[in-house]
Amino acid sequence: MTAVRYRPLIATTRYAIPAHDPVCPGEDNGDVDWIAVERTLNREHPQVSLNRDEQRAAALVLTRSGWGKRRISEFLSLYERLIEEWQADAGLLLPNRLCTADGCDRARSGRGLCTRHLQERRVTEKKKQCDHQDQRRRYSEKGRNR
Numbered sequence: 001m002t003a004v005r006y007r008p009l010i011a012t013t014r015y016a017i018p019a020h021d022p023v024c025p026g027e028d029n030g031d032v033d034w035i036a037v038e039r040t041l042n043r044e045h046p047q048v049s050l051n052r053d054e055q056r057a058a059a060l061v062l063t064r065s066g067w068g069k070r071r072i073s074e075f076l077s078l079y080e081r082l083i084e085e086w087q088a089d090a091g092l093l094l095p096n097r098l099c100t101a102d103g104c105d106r107a108r109s110g111r112g113l114c115t116r117h118l119q120e121r122r123v124t125e126k127k128k129q130c131d132h133q134d135q136r137r138r139y140s141e142k143g144r145n146r
């Protein structure tokens, strides 16, 4: 779990964020106040709170500026996983970071699969395991009744 980090207010720390086009061309950027996003990226005070769409826009602008997901996660106090999902949606993840299931282009989570496909696989594996235990129990009961 990513902890919310309270960072000290350091007036001298400023990051020059290059200007970019809207984050996802051809896609609905939702309810984004770009001035609020810019203020956050430039660490202007007083800090404004961003809504989900604005957080997503800020994360993608930082991604395009070459920031790593960990650094973005700390800067915006967001889960790294969430940032990866947004990067995958925006087509900013390399193919080796995407789910290997057919027709799925979500961010990879574990065993080469996204969270949804990983969960599905775990459920089928658990079912198989339970069926196997059922069979063994029935077999041993049969042996006892003989």
Ligand SMILES: [Zn+2]
Binding pocket: 099, 100, 101, 104, 105, 106, 113, 114, 115, 116, 117
């Ligand atoms: Zn998947």
